[in-house]
Amino acid sequence: MGPAVFFRQKKKELLCLGMVLFLMPGGHPLLAQELFPLSEPASTIPKGALGIRLFSENYREIYQWRNMTYLRLMYGLAPRLSVYGSIIASNHHGDKLPVEFPFHNTPERGKIYPYKFNGFWLYGKYRFLSLDGPKSHFRMAGYLSGSRVKTTHHETEPNLEDGDNSGLGFGLITTILKDKFAASLTAGGILPFVNKNVAADPVNTLPDVPENVYYGKAFVYKLSFGCRLLPVHYKNYEQGNLNLYAEFIGMTYGAARVDIFAGRPNEYYLENEQYPEALKGASYIDFSPGLQYIYRSNLRIDASVTFRWLGFSYARLYPVYSIGIQRYFYFDKK
Amino acid sequence: MKWRFLLFFFMALSATVPGKAQVLQAEVGVNGLTCSQCSRNVEMELRKLAFVQKVDMNLEHTSGVVLFKRGSRVSVAELAQAVVNAGFSTRYIRLTFDFKAIRPGRKCFTVGQDVFYFLQPLPAQHPEKMTFQVIGKGLLPKKALKQFVLTPAGDCRAKEKFYLKAI
Numbered sequence: 300m301g302p303a304v305f306f307r308q309k310k311k312e313l314l315c316l317g318m319v320l321f322l323m324p325g326g327h328p329l330l331a332q333e334l335f336p337l338s339e340p341a342s343t344i345p346k347g348a349l350g351i352r353l354f355s356e357n358y359r360e361i362y363q364w365r366n367m368t369y370l371r372l373m374y375g376l377a378p379r380l381s382v383y384g385s386i387i388a389s390n391h392h393g394d395k396l397p398v399e400f401p402f403h404n405t406p407e408r409g410k411i412y413p414y415k416f417n418g419f420w421l422y423g424k425y426r427f428l429s430l431d432g433p434k435s436h437f438r439m440a441g442y443l444s445g446s447r448v449k450t451t452h453h454e455t456e457p458n459l460e461d462g463d464n465s466g467l468g469f470g471l472i473t474t475i476l477k478d479k480f481a482a483s484l485t486a487g488g489i490l491p492f493v494n495k496n497v498a499a500d501p502v503n504t505l506p507d508v509p510e511n512v513y514y515g516k517a518f519v520y521k522l523s524f525g526c527r528l529l530p531v532h533y534k535n536y537e538q539g540n541l542n543l544y545a546e547f548i549g550m551t552y553g554a555a556r557v558d559i560f561a562g563r564p565n566e567y568y569l570e571n572e573q574y575p576e577a578l579k580g581a582s583y584i585d586f587s588p589g590l591q592y593i594y595r596s597n598l599r600i601d602a603s604v605t606f607r608w609l610g611f612s613y614a615r616l617y618p619v620y621s622i623g624i625q626r627y628f629y630f631d632k633k
Numbered sequence: 634m635k636w637r638f639l640l641f642f643f644m645a646l647s648a649t650v651p652g653k654a655q656v657l658q659a660e661v662g663v664n665g666l667t668c669s670q671c672s673r674n675v676e677m678e679l680r681k682l683a684f685v686q687k688v689d690m691n692l693e694h695t696s697g698v699v700l701f702k703r704g705s706r707v708s709v710a711e712l713a714q715a716v717v718n719a720g721f722s723t724r725y726i727r728l729t730f731d732f733k734a735i736r737p738g739r740k741c742f743t744v745g746q747d748v749f750y751f752l753q754p755l756p757a758q759h760p761e762k763m764t765f766q767v768i769g770k771g772l773l774p775k776k777a778l779k780q781f782v783l784t785p786a787g788d789c790r791a792k793e794k795f796y797l798k799a800i
Contacts, residue, residue: 332667332668334668334670342720343720344720345674345677345678345718345719345720346678346718346719347678347681347718348674348677375718375720378717378718378719378720379720426720429665429722431664431665431721431722431774432664432665432774433664433695433724434666434667434695435664435665436664436665436666438665476665476667478667527667527668532693533669533672533692533693534692534693535692536669536672536673536692538669540668540669540670593668593669593670596668596669596670596672596673597670597673599670627670627674629677629681631680631681
């Protein structure tokens with residue numbers, strides 16, 4: 300793809316990114332914000348503060364809306380160490396793998412799954428570098444995460460935070476905040492666990508087929524920008540804050556491996572090349588512009604829309620609408 | 634017997650009635666933040682301190698004025714730690730002292746568990762209320778701290794050592 304074609308195809312996304320970048324530098328009295336709707340900054344939660352976040356991700360899939368919602372508790376364990384825990388529910392997954400998985404109709408677009416509890420996700424972030432200046436900082440943090448889900452996932456692309464897979468995650472976050480400019484880069488990995496499950500046999504009278512799904516390991520990358528639109532000048536906590544964000548979130552993941560009749564002698568074996576596309580390794584980068592309103596300097600409401608940018612994810616359909624609501628609670632020790 | 638009872642009564646009374654404030658207020662400059670939610674985090678951490686009465690943050694300048702409870706023991710180290718607990722760094726801490734209550738020496742004085750050394754000797758004639766920037770590790774950026782040569786002068790002794798720069 301030549302540069303001219305690239306710029307023509309990505310006109311909308313580049314225009315939106317340009318708006319964010321235009322609003323940041325120059326003589327505008329705008330200040331940066333790093334409270335990204337979809338990514339974590341390197342900064343940590345105040346010691347002893349408890350954050351509660353409710354987040355919902357929605358997209359249209361043929362005749363229905365798919366939804367994933369999590370409730371998250373966040374706690375500042377130490378000035379540099381924050382821990383999070385989420386419980387996750389969605390209508391993305393079933394208890395069993397689809398019939399004839401992975402040969403047929405993967406992913407099952409339009410299949411109706413009941414809304415159910417997927418599992419939980421734990422996360423710890425340690426800020427190991429802080430170079431603070433007046434209205435600026437350069438910070439780095441490392442994170443570890445883990446998830447345990449009981450439901451099935453039909454694409455190789457792993458995701459822990461949204462409750463698609465059980466597994467472990469790790470990575471580094473680098474955030475820079477300088478007057479009118481905030482940017483954050485996350486680079487990490489996901490090591491999904493094997494999903495030992497069953498698929499219903501196409502012949503109703505036969506027992507379920509045991510299958511082990513080894514999802515692809517993934518390299519995750521996120522680049523986020525943010526700036527404050529309102530208020531132009533701070534006076535008090537009562538002023539509403541309106542913030543604009545642009546986030547690029549991507550992943551490179553390996554192909555899945557599926558063992559059919561796991562643990563039993565069987566005649567079925569499928570080469571990776573014969574897998575459906577959703578089970579092959581690939582890369583993509585999504586683009587998510589977002590708006591955020593902060594009420595009384597505490598209650599934070601995020602809204603963002605995710606579009607495909609380079610490649611695409613098989614785990615969801617575009618556009619993806621996300622909304623989050625979050626606030627902190629402080630405990631007085633007096 | 635009667636005078637012993639009276640002595641005990643006055644001692645008990647003096648322990649319960651708050652003394653005159655020695656440190657009138659602090660101004661704390663904070664580095665590493667821009668957002669009002671971040672300023673709020675700093676305020677909430679400062680308000681947790683037992684000796685803090687009121688915090689008034691200046692969101693535009695990322696600083697805050699801290700007023701203390703009467704007769705409470707003010708700790709500079711705890712003020713700085715509150716900023717760290719909120720996730721940020723101290724740019725400066727300025728304290729306003731009531732020298733009528735403290736009666737400082739020319740070179741140093743103590744307040745609670747803190748000893749304060751003047752970087753420049755206190756003039757014999759000085760106002761009753763004076764504001765100083767407190768110099769010490771963790772109270773200002775490392776680069777700014779390196780500009781000062783800090784050697785204790787005077788015979789004051791206490792747990793925590795700080796230096797005072799006149800403003």
